[in-house]
Amino acid sequence: MKKEFFSTQTPLGETLSLYKNFWEGPELSETLAIVSGLHGDRLNGLMAASRLSRFLGDIAQGREPDFKITGNIQIFPVVNLPALSEGNAAWSYDNLDADRAFPGLEEGDLTETLCHAVLQQTAQSDYGIILQTAEPHYTDAPHIKMISANLKSLARNLDLRVTREIAEFPALTLQLIKQWHALGMASFILSAGTPGVVDPSQSDILFESVLNFMLVTGFLSHTHRKGHKRELDFYPAKNECTLLTKHSGMFLPKSKVGNWLNVDQTVGEVVDLYSGEVLETVTAREAGFLVTLRVHPLVHEQEPVAVLLTRKNKRRFWPFS
Amino acid sequence: MKTKTLVLFKSPLGAPVKVIKQIFTAFKGRPVKRVSFVTGLHGDELEGLVLCHRLIQALRQLKQTQPEAFLGDIHIYPAANPSAVNSATRLWPFYSEDMNRTFGQGSGDSVPVQVSRALFEDLKAHSDLAVDIHSSNKHLLELPQIRIIENFAGTLVPLAEQTCADLIWVHPMAGLFESTLGYNLNLAKIPTLVIETGICLRIHPEFGDQLFHGMMHWLNHIGVLAIRNTPAKYIKAPRIIYPNQVALAMARQSGLFVGQARLGSQVKQGDPLGQMLNPMTGEVLEEVVSPGTGLLFTLRQLPLVYAGGLLARVALDREPEP
Numbered sequence: 001m002k003k004e005f006f007s008t009q010t011p012l013g014e015t016l017s018l019y020k021n022f023w024e025g026p027e028l029s030e031t032l033a034i035v036s037g038l039h040g041d042r043l044n045g046l047m048a049a050s051r052l053s054r055f056l057g058d059i060a061q062g063r064e065p066d067f068k069i070t071g072n073i074q075i076f077p078v079v080n081l082p083a084l085s086e087g088n089a090a091w092s093y094d095n096l097d098a099d100r101a102f103p104g105l106e107e108g109d110l111t112e113t114l115c116h117a118v119l120q121q122t123a124q125s126d127y128g129i130i131l132q133t134a135e136p137h138y139t140d141a142p143h144i145k146m147i148s149a150n151l152k153s154l155a156r157n158l159d160l161r162v163t164r165e166i167a168e169f170p171a172l173t174l175q176l177i178k179q180w181h182a183l184g185m186a187s188f189i190l191s192a193g194t195p196g197v198v199d200p201s202q203s204d205i206l207f208e209s210v211l212n213f214m215l216v217t218g219f220l221s222h223t224h225r226k227g228h229k230r231e232l233d234f235y236p237a238k239n240e241c242t243l244l245t246k247h248s249g250m251f252l253p254k255s256k257v258g259n260w261l262n263v264d265q266t267v268g269e270v271v272d273l274y275s276g277e278v279l280e281t282v283t284a285r286e287a288g289f290l291v292t293l294r295v296h297p298l299v300h301e302q303e304p305v306a307v308l309l310t311r312k313n314k315r316r317f318w319p320f321s
Numbered sequence: 322m323k324t325k326t327l328v329l330f331k332s333p334l335g336a337p338v339k340v341i342k343q344i345f346t347a348f349k350g351r352p353v354k355r356v357s358f359v360t361g362l363h364g365d366e367l368e369g370l371v372l373c374h375r376l377i378q379a380l381r382q383l384k385q386t387q388p389e390a391f392l393g394d395i396h397i398y399p400a401a402n403p404s405a406v407n408s409a410t411r412l413w414p415f416y417s418e419d420m421n422r423t424f425g426q427g428s429g430d431s432v433p434v435q436v437s438r439a440l441f442e443d444l445k446a447h448s449d450l451a452v453d454i455h456s457s458n459k460h461l462l463e464l465p466q467i468r469i470i471e472n473f474a475g476t477l478v479p480l481a482e483q484t485c486a487d488l489i490w491v492h493p494m495a496g497l498f499e500s501t502l503g504y505n506l507n508l509a510k511i512p513t514l515v516i517e518t519g520i521c522l523r524i525h526p527e528f529g530d531q532l533f534h535g536m537m538h539w540l541n542h543i544g545v546l547a548i549r550n551t552p553a554k555y556i557k558a559p560r561i562i563y564p565n566q567v568a569l570a571m572a573r574q575s576g577l578f579v580g581q582a583r584l585g586s587q588v589k590q591g592d593p594l595g596q597m598l599n600p601m602t603g604e605v606l607e608e609v610v611s612p613g614t615g616l617l618f619t620l621r622q623l624p625l626v627y628a629g630g631l632l633a634r635v636a637l638d639r640e641p642e643p
């Protein structure tokens with residue numbers, strides 16, 4: 001069911017509203033909050049959220065008779081509405097990254113009040129999932145991010161193999177996931193793809209991941225499908241290996257996210273913008289899973305172009321963890 | 322004066338990203354103190370660039386005429402985020418990164434973060450005290466003020482009292498400060514004053530004069546310079562305000578704010594500050610009045626406002642009744 005939870009007016013007097021979709025399970029059910037659209041250009045999550053809403057709507061209407069909604073589910077497809085309508089990551093009026101504006105303000109500038117409203121609406125939830133992509137100029141292989149390693153067992157419900165610990169840093173406190181974490185919610189970010197691009201195969205992966213989570217965690221039931229807990233590769237933050245360029249120029253990737261790279265395997269080349277001459281071959285310093293790769297070609301010296309998740313002390317969580 | 326490059330990155334198109342500082346050393350022996358001035362973390366805040374220019378100009382002259390006046394070292398970083406300054410944008414362009422949200426451990430390896438890290442390490446290595454100069458965003462105009470997080474008030478308020486700013490605003494800690502330069506320097510035991518003055522993209526020569534003379538007066542007070550030439554008209558004791566002494570006027574409805582009050586004026590509760598207009602219908606949506614009696618130290622400049630947006634701040638003469 002679609003419900004308005006925030007409304008204001010523009011200076012010209014037009015209404016600006018935020019909506020959520022929600023479905024209620026039996027009394028005393030747990031609650032799952034799903035958020036996308038923290039940035040106006042992270043579109044895979046938006047597509048996945050929209051598909052989830054349609055699917056849950058179909059169940060509620062009896063069009064998926066084998067499924068039943070057995071928990072409370074809320075979907076917030078859009079947070080930074082003005083940014084989305086501009087097609088930008090942030091809204092040009094305040095240039096404020098909404099995922100650096102939590103917990104927001106009850107009374108304040110619009111982006112802050114939008115963040116406050118979403119946090120208020122989700123704060124009573126037991127679980128939170130944020131649908132994201134890589135940062136601007138990068139692409140991500142589909143993977144799970146989480147603050148607490150204690151959630152490893154639950155992360156297996158998300159049916160994505162690669163799970164990455166989010167390192168603590170001061171501005172993390174301004175992000176939704178950290179606010180949820182502080183409230184005691186079991187919270188995850190699912191990231192896939194690149195800003196500004198819809199990749200149906202990646203938004204399908206996000207959709208299937210959340211669907212599996214809902215089945216295994218008890219938000220949905222099915223007459224015979226149970227969902228499954230997947231084997232998980234958990235990579236602590238300290239196992240991340242960032243590859244930097246030595247030269248400035250144009251970076252041309254020679255690998256793909258989702259690949260396992262061996263030591264010295266080529267990740268890409270930096271070529272001179274004017275001569276086209278190859279200045280440098282960027283190679284894997286360590287063996288690892290290529291989770292993030294630069295997509296914008298222009299790079300400075302010392303620019304991060306890839307993130308590898310390496311297996312130093314790697315631990316696999318299956319079947320008893 | 323010596324110029325030192327602390328960061329040098331070749332950009333994709335060849336031109337370097339270069340952060341420099343100007344160094345004025347003590348006349349002889351060990352410096353009594355080492356003071357750093359930083360500006361341009363936000364590339365559209367230009368009051369700090371003017372202030373640093375004035376300081377560099379005056380200190381160069383002093384080096385020639387009165388070199389013995391330098392008892393301490395002074396380091397000036399006139400453009401900490403040169404890419405943003407060159408584009409006149411708040412954020413580091415291309416990355417859309419707010420450089421003043423990148424300080425502290427573990428913020429990653431992006432180019433802006435690497436620059437922040439180099440800047441921070443250099444400041445830590447060469448400063449006993451620091452000043453980080455900002456202007457407001459494009460929405461608000463601010464009287465020259467020193468902003469102090471209350472955790473650091475014991476050390477910073479006595480220092481700030483000698484800056485000849487209009488105000489010292491002691492405010493509570495909040496999450497957004499954790500990744501700022503000022504907070505992290507203070508945490509590293511380098512007392513750092515954060516100046517907020519004017520508005521981005523514009524320059525107010527009278528604020529520049531006030532802060533320039535204020536900073537020279539302060540350098541003299543803390544013993545880094547031995548000069549006594551601050552014009553009397555600039556010497557003043559800033560008004561110190563605590564959170565319960567700041568009254569806010571917020572927009573109740575979205576619309577066009579047309580101000581009629583003057584920043585820096587003494588206002589009484591209920592005095593008119595401006596009107597909120599509906600530009601489509603010709604209606605006056607709201608008569609905006611002062612939320613208290615005191616000094617009007619913040620005033621909205623960008624007229625387009627959404628409901629809840631800040632219109633004005635007043636430093637109250639008296640603390641409100643509990």
Ligand SMILES: [Zn+2]
Pocket residue numbers: 362363366421454455456
């Ligand atoms: Zn600033």
